[in-house]
Amino acid sequence: MGVAKERVAQLEYSEFQGAMLDEAKRRRKAAKIIAVLGHFLGSGSTGPGGRPLEGLTVADIGCSAGFIADELAEAGAEHTFGVDIDVPGLRRAAGRFGHRVEFVCADGTALPFPDGSVDVLVFNHIYEHVVDPDAVVAEMRRVLSDTGVLYLGLGNRLGVMEPHYKLPFLSYLPPALADRYVRAFGRADHYYERFRTRRGLRRMMRAFHVWDYTFPVLATPGRFAGAELFPGVVGRLAGAVLAWVPRDVLRLLLPVVPTYLWVATKTPMMPRGARLPQPPERVRPL
Structure with missing residues (x-):
């Protein structure tokens, strides 16, 4: 069956993953x-021109x-930082946005x-790409203030369609079989991500x-600028149904949702925004 390739840091990710340069999608x-x-912060308008992060680092x-x-x-x-090991991506970022964002x-x-x-920390669809996500999470906890918030976009291993290679059930497989799967369809020489x-995740x-x-x-x-999740009429109907489905x-x-959107804090905090048809729910630790 073969042995899965050893994982090392994904340097220069934007050079081989074009989605990172899709400006319209990234801004959505x-x-x-x-x-x-x-x-979560209860900090006012989040529409165009709104400033819900006013004064924060x-x-x-x-x-x-x-x-x-x-x-x-x-x-x-007030202070915005972008952190990565993707040097070409950082170079592009600093060239365009370095006047108001410090890239490191x-x-x-x-x-x-x-x-x-x-x-405020943002960690959006990153954990599956890093060699030691638990160490990164521990480091984010260190730098986060006691009243700070961490936004998490977390891919789910049991999501049916793997988001990077668009192959069903890819993330279900052990690494060696996953490598053979992506090679068989000409998507990559091995499957790097680990969901x-x-x-x-809990x-x-x-x-x-x-x-x-x-x-x-x-x-x-x-309400959450999430129209990309449900495009078109069918999507709007699906959203309306979800709004009233019993919790x-x-x-x-939940076990098969492709992506979880979580907000984490170091100390107990409650969402401060208006009540929603499907309100946020606590994720109980293991």
């Missing part, structure tokens, strides 16, 4: 992130070409910030207090 993702953060961990970091600065952050080449396991100095199940975040925004965003995409029924779907 940023709008969703900012809307979720604004709701914000860092985008895994910023690549900097589009999300730029939107975080536009949302009012640093590994997530050694963030260049003092203890408790960052108000976790919801249970594994374990990864056990040192935090976590609120799950997955269903609130899916059920009210207009106990939705819980049955």
Whole structure:
């Protein structure tokens, strides 16, 4: 069957993953992130021109070409940082947005910030790409302030369609079989990413207090700038249905939701935004 290739840091990721340079898509993702953060913080308008991050120190961990970091600065952050090991991406980012975002080449396991100095951290679809996600999570906890928030976009191993290679059930497979699968379809020479199940993600975040925004965003995409999740008429109907499906029924779907959208804090905090048809729910630690 063969042996899976050893994982090393993914340097220069933007050079071989074109999605990181899709500006329109990255800015749509940023709008969703900012809307979720604004709701949790109860910090006012999250629409165009809104500044829900007014006066805060914000860092985008895994910023690549900097589009999300730029939107975080536009949302009012007093100090905005973009952190990555993707040197070509950082070079592009600094060239365009360096006048208002400080871009830093640093590994997530050694963030260049003092203890408790960052108000908002963004860690969006990154954990599956790093060699030691648990070490990165521990380092983010170190730099996050006691009243700070961490936004998490977390891919699920049990999501049916693997998001990077668009092959069904790819992430279900052990590494050696996954390598053969991506090679057979000409997508890559090996499968690098390592996803976790919801249970594994809960374990990864056990040192935090976590609120799950997955269903609130899916059920009210207009409120959370999440129209990309449900395009077209069918999507709007799906969102309307989700808005009123009982929470106990939705819980049955949680193990196979492709992406979880969580907000984590070091100390117990409650979402401060207006009540939603599907409100955020606590993620219980293991």
